[in-house]
Amino acid sequence: MALSRSTMAMNDEILIQASGLGVRLGGRRILENVDFAVRRGEIVTVVGPNGSGKSTLLRALIGAIAPSRGSVEHQKGLQIGYVPQRLHIDPTLPLTVDRFLNLPRRHAREDIAKALGRAGLPEYGNASMASLSGGQFQRVLMARAILDQPQLLMLDEASQGLDQTGTADFYRQVEEIRDTLGCGIIMVSHDLHVVMRAADRVVCLNQTICCQGHPEAVSADPEYHALFGAGGDEALALFRHDPHQHPHEPPLESGNAGDSETKKASSDAG
Amino acid sequence: MLDDFMVRAILAGLGVVLAAAPLGCFVVWRRMAFFGHATAHAAVLGVALSLALSVSIFAGVLVISLMMAVLVTVLTGRGYAMDTMLGVLAHAALAFGLVAVSFLTDIRLDLMAYLFGDILAVRRGDLAIIWGGSALVIGLMAWRWQQLLTATVSADLAYAEGYDPQREELILTIALAIVVAVAIKVVGILLITALLIIPAAAARPFCSTPERMAAGAAVVGAASIAGGFWGSWHLDTPAGATIVSVSAILFAALNILGRLRPGAS
Secondary structure, eight states: OHHHHHHSOSOOOEEEEEEEEEEEETTEEEEEEEEEEEETTOEEEEEOOTTSSHHHHHHHHHTSSOOSEEEEEEOTTOOEEEEOSOOOOOTTSOOBHHHHHTSSSOOOHHHHHHHHHHTTOTTOTTSBGGGSOHHHHHHHHHHHHHHTOOSEEEEESTTTTOOHHHHHHHHHHHHHHHHHHOOEEEEEESOHHHHHHHOSEEEEEESEEEEEESHHHHHTSHHHHHHHHHHHHHHHHHHTTOGGGOTTSOHHHHHHHHHGGGSOOOTTOO | OTTSHHHHHHHHHHHHHHHHHHHHHHHHHTTOHHHHHHHHHHHHHHHHHHHHHTOOHHHHHHHHHHHHHHHHHHHTTSSSOHHHHHHHHHHHHHHHHHHHHHHSGGGGGGHHHHHHOOGGGOOHHHHHHHHHHHHHHHHHHHHHHHHHHHHHHOHHHHHHTTOOHHHHHHHHHHHHHHHHHHHHHHHOGGGHHHHHHHHHHHHGGGOSSHHHHHHHHHHHHHHHHHHHHHHHHHHTOOHHHHHHHHHHHHHHHHHHHHHHSTTOO
């Protein structure tokens, strides 16, 4: 698409690329003819309604699902940090946070401690994974994904289980990670509000890519409106940090969303 | 020393439980108990074929159990639930095995030894095979430990790291077939899965990491062997069944203790 060309990251190094990707699961067509690439230093957000194939796209990109058509190419030796949407650890498997962070590669004790500090869970090394709250669990998943300094970070609905402040913090952290590691980032979300702010490029997915480009350009695209309707307008308004664009929302709530950037996440730690 | 049948029996038992400990943990974590049953039951067919073809029982059982494990892996997810598929295959393997054995009229009496184990009859050569197979399984587990754990926590995480979780699963499958083949003499086909699952499950309440659980399972397994021998000697009961009974008692005791422990979760 013409839109995407102007917003491609300054660095043209392609980390991962899907060409003409089609996926069928149990006879159902999930993805069709998806052309998708992520470059170094770029934050790409994939949005789409439930069941649009967002998670399937990520799983096809990491090789967990074999494409029925097309191909997925990785840069040689590409190191991927992956934060799955759900992770169920069987209760019979005893796993401390420390032990989990050492999978599949072991790390020096100091590195683990540092990673936990960054995640805001400095005292949790010996805690069992099963004892963590949803938000804490999510932050541990994130800490594990960036421990190896991946060239590509993939986040599947990674902000779920976080409250509003936690979510805002989370996306600021995503930008920080991009800036410090210089990695490419793919985020999947159906939460338009927050996602749009952090992205360099938004990809609208509904079985196939309906539109993509800079967040503001995408939100003006009729395809995007067809997909998200009024909710999309709200997200655009938030993206512009302009509360007057959506008068229907209670002022207190929109104020919260705007201000949350200046707050520290603390409420979800308990 | 190896001339004493009791010493050989205890060494054989220890060899099996040491390999069964780490593998048994994966069987528990990945909910493969029924899968273990199917693999073990196929061993009857392996025994029958080995006797008919006059080849080593160990080799025959290893090959048939491996074929069964691969068949189960290939067939799952194709129409029937894993549970149903394993139920069909496990019992079909046992039934076909028993039918096959009945054709070999002269060995019918020995069947009990294969179904329930005959640990006191372990010879020096058996001991070498048991410890060889056991060392192989422990080596496989140690070599792939990190990747196996990652794949067990989440197949997708393994894929993202560039490992193929199906390959890791195949390694577990091979290890399982080896344990079945070496454990027949010790506890018999019908109780092999017990030796995999019960020590691991017994160790769970007191372990906070996967490694500790594997070590704990080895300790419980060794205690079951020791206690089982002692019990079978004094009560004049079958050794294999007594070993499994002791491990079941340990399982119950440790789980109750685990719940009573302050701060238990």
